[in-house]
Amino acid sequence: MDSNLNTLERRIMELQIEHRDLDFLIDRLANDAVHDELQLRRLKKRRLKLKDAITLLQLQLEPDVPA
Numbered sequence: 001m002d003s004n005l006n007t008l009e010r011r012i013m014e015l016q017i018e019h020r021d022l023d024f025l026i027d028r029l030a031n032d033a034v035h036d037e038l039q040l041r042r043l044k045k046r047r048l049k050l051k052d053a054i055t056l057l058q059l060q061l062e063p064d065v066p067a
Contacts, residue, residue: 008061015054022047 026043029035 008057012054012057015050019047019050
């Protein structure tokens with residue numbers, strides 16, 4: 001179980017790094033006067049999918065909280 005937690009934590013960190021890198025790339029691209037709108041939309045969609053994946057993994061790490 002402990003190694004599974006370490007694997008989840010490691011995966012979350014990897015996804016967070018990729019998300020941060022995409023943030024940087026999206027900001028640079030958006031500030032470029034001659035940017036590719038399609039590429040920008042694809043990057044934003046990828047960033048959103050990463051955020052969702054991070055959230056799902058974080059929920060697996062947290063113990064169930066009674067409603």
